[in-house]
Amino acid sequence: MNREEIVKGIKGCVGAYYGFRCGECPYGPYSSDCVKRLHRDVERLIEAQTPRVMTLDELSEKTDVFFESLVYKTIDPALSNGSYDDGTVGLMTLEDELFYMDEADYGINWRCWTSRPTDEQRQAVKWHA
Secondary structure (H helix, E strand, O other): OOHHHHHHHHHHHHHHHHOOOHHHOOOOOOOHHHHHHHHHHHHHHHHHHOOOEOOOHHHHOOEEEEEEEOOOOEEEEEEEEEEOOOOEEEEEEOOOOEEEEEHHHEOOOEEEEOOOOOHHHHHHOOOOO
16 A cells, blocks of 8 residues: 555544444445454554665666765765766755765765764664675
8 A cells, every 4th residue: 555545544434433434434344353463463563654764776777865975974964866877876965065975985975875873873784884
């Protein structure tokens, strides 16, 4: 299920307090199974939004990231411009700073997150040596 269908399912179940709206729910008519499937999908949706360090392959496409650098001691929103033939990844910050980061140093001196991590999340994910 996609995000919109999950939200529609939640609204249908919450609507049960005011009269069932199962006909509007993409999980089907009311049963313990539909509630379990909705619960599973809500958990997956929440997990998908949890910040995580991206793989280098994910940076080969243009995508929004949070760029963390040990050298610059920063974590900032940026746009990955993708991988280049010379083994670098281009990153443009909101301040219009363009960085060409060496792919060989990924996870050692720099990394990118799917969304802004907390300080605790950043500390929990170890850098490669």
